[in-house]
Amino acid sequence: MVRLARLGSLAADPAGESLRRRRGRHTVATSAAARPSQVNVRDLRRFALSLPEVSEEPHFELTSFRVKGKIFATMPADGSFLNVFVDDAEREVMTAVDPKVYETLRWGKQIAGLHVQLPAAKGADVKALLRCAWERKAPKKLTRTSAE
Known part of the structure; x- marks a missing residue:
């Protein structure tokens, strides 16, 4: 299971209270810190490609990041969303934290993940989400090796 602790730099919820989620021994706590500058797409691409056995390949009009052939993220050339x-x-x-930045991604009638508005997103959160998606799609043997 993916570690929610990696999503620890989230913004405050609309009511101004911090969200807390418990998942095993990992806790996510949000802070009311000001939103940082825009995500640097070059750094995001570099981070995704630094994950074990990741490749970048075209996927229709998007670029896709894949692990062992399985897509874990897609992004347009202009870097407007992920x-x-x-x-x-x-x-x-x-x-729940920021519905204007993080929207439910649907694939037909099924929920597939998140549609992230990169200009408004926090870089650390986006990298954590990429890591979570990579862990979800990567072979279990590869994720165990990466965690060591």
């Missing part, structure tokens, strides 16, 4: 294929737990946390 589709990231995380599980329900990460999706629920992020859409």
